[in-house]
Amino acid sequence: MIFAGIDAGSRTTKVVLLDGDGRDVIAAAVVDQGIEQDLLAESLLDRLLRENGFERSQLRMVVATGYGRKLIRVADVSITEITCQAWGVRHRMPEARTIIDIGGQDSKLLRLHPDGTVGDFVMNDRCAAGTGRFLELLATRLNVRLASLGELAGQSRTPAIISSMCVVFAETEIIGLLASGITPADIAAGVQASLATRVAAMTGQNVAAPIVLTGGVALVPGMQTTLATALGQPLSVPSDPQTTCALGAAILARRRVNGLHERPS
């Protein structure tokens, strides 16, 4: 008996398979999002099952989360990414009191009670300047792979000041900076700092530690440090930070089957 969590996010779809005890992750995978979110999720789920020697019949329950959660027909139930993210992080870093999740097209702050339940949350899905979209745009403009952006930023000596709060205008600013001879490394570092500032503004004051950073942006080298500087506090990144939300969905699938409430044990 196994459980699955599907996180149909705005930029990627993530699937996590969990064993019957709810302790071990059997497999996890990420694919870029597409128009047919439902088919994409189902085919990723089938692939993971197949690669790990399982059949659909062994899948006891599937929980979908993320923006596209309502579109995932293979799911038995849908739960928001706020609840699932909290569960996934709790599984990997039980001591967490604050989660900052920066995805491709949104960012979130979750304040957790000491028992791991969500106390409060803030979401930004209106301003791309606080999301991974900003980094994607930069990578395209600098003609580098997204994965290399952190390394590039690490070479910066004087990070550029990106003054615009809007990604569209920031692009114009970046073009201007390139034209004036600012190095790509300094621009990359400047954009990372700008993104971190936007996220820090969303969090406001009194961010309880330990703080955990999740989402695809957590994979970008340097973001953890840049964001820690902006927050004035250290933060940790769990293993596989892009799939914590799908993991939480899988955990909740298991708990539902076992008749347990959606609260940490």
Add this chain to the structure above:
Amino acid sequence: MTVAPRRITLAEWDQRYATLRSAGLREPDYGGLLRRHVDDGDQRLRKLRMDNSAAALRLWNFLLTEEDRLRRSKECGKKLVGTMKDLGTVPVMSYSLPNLVAFYPDGAWWLPCLLEGDDKLLKLADSMGVDESFCPVRAMLGAFISGDRFPIPGLITCSVGATCDDFSAIAQCVESLGFPILWWEMPHRRKPEPDEAAVELPGGFRAAVEQVAIVKSELERVRHALECYAGLPLAERQLAEGIQRANRVRDTLGQLRDLCFTANPCPMPALEMLIAEMLAIHFCSDANEALSVLQELLDEVRRRVHRGAGILSPNAVRVFWVNPVADLRAMNILEDVGGRVCGTDYLFCHAIDRIPSDLPPMEALARMALADPMVGSPIDRAERIAADVCRFGAQAVVISRIPGASHCAMEGILIAETIRKTMDIPIVEIEVPSLADAMEAGLRTRLEALVETVNASQAERTS
């Protein structure tokens, strides 16, 4: 046969209306099938779920026929007063004179929603340079330009000073188009100095006597203008009667709110309650009928509470809602995801409080006007909200930002911080534009997550 209360679609209302008619439903002259409003352009009704009671039908019909009512009043020789940026003061004075009908041009802010953008009102406002960086009430400017959304009133009043900057700018644009406005000044309500003579205001606030005197003198100016326009003197006795009538509306609404927000299961949807509350400030152009509409709604709610019937699950999460929404669908969405409204502050709580009846009428109106939550410090408003959140036993709070509205950019944060001082409940801020369809997924996620968060905490406490 008693029909179980529930929220139904417009298509279901067709059937329901036929059933009600065949059962002998008696309606006022503005009654009729809800679908006819869609034919008149109110397309949004197709996407709303509405309460299935005859009382709700009357409420909707009353709301959606205001324009007809205004035109008829004008044809009958009544004189129209546009009371802009006025949350419940000048209408009370206007309705004290027999030949005046007051209305609230600001109410046009819902037209882009109801007409699903087909009204062109916002485009007309854009053409005046009043774009989406302003509050959706800019639709009012478009309505004045087009001239086909309400009859142009012969007298327009507008409060200015400690009111919304956006609104002042929009109203000035209206005046620049050749619609003269009688401006009346509303000072910022400050805390009285320790040695300063002060009085109690409705809602528990206090203000310096000097400030009340300023507002009173401004309202006397408005009163004089109303008398000149009506061609009749406004006697103290008439004004006192007008206050009594307004208080009857407020009392009825107060009872409706208390019953609706505290009963379990929830006896009336948030959408109908939002519309009902709005009647307190403008009476929908007929003060006496507004009272009857509210009374019927209250009677329906009483019957439901008596039978233990409601429109939502008894387990629905109790949510306190701050600020009105430009897109009415937002209220449906909260209920769709397992929430219910158990308290509100739609920016005009002072218009639900009783106007003091033991004071000279103008003094009473001045004190009531000065109790407007928007003319004082946002902290005053936040404290009142926090007290109400506690009083109604809310499990969560939604603070709905009005896009572009600038009466206080930090207000949402202040309200949240003030509530958190006394209650550990989740609070979410949302922003709802006139048509939220494109961002419905995000809106739904926030509200759904809020409900999940409360349910998870609840499970923790009960385990």
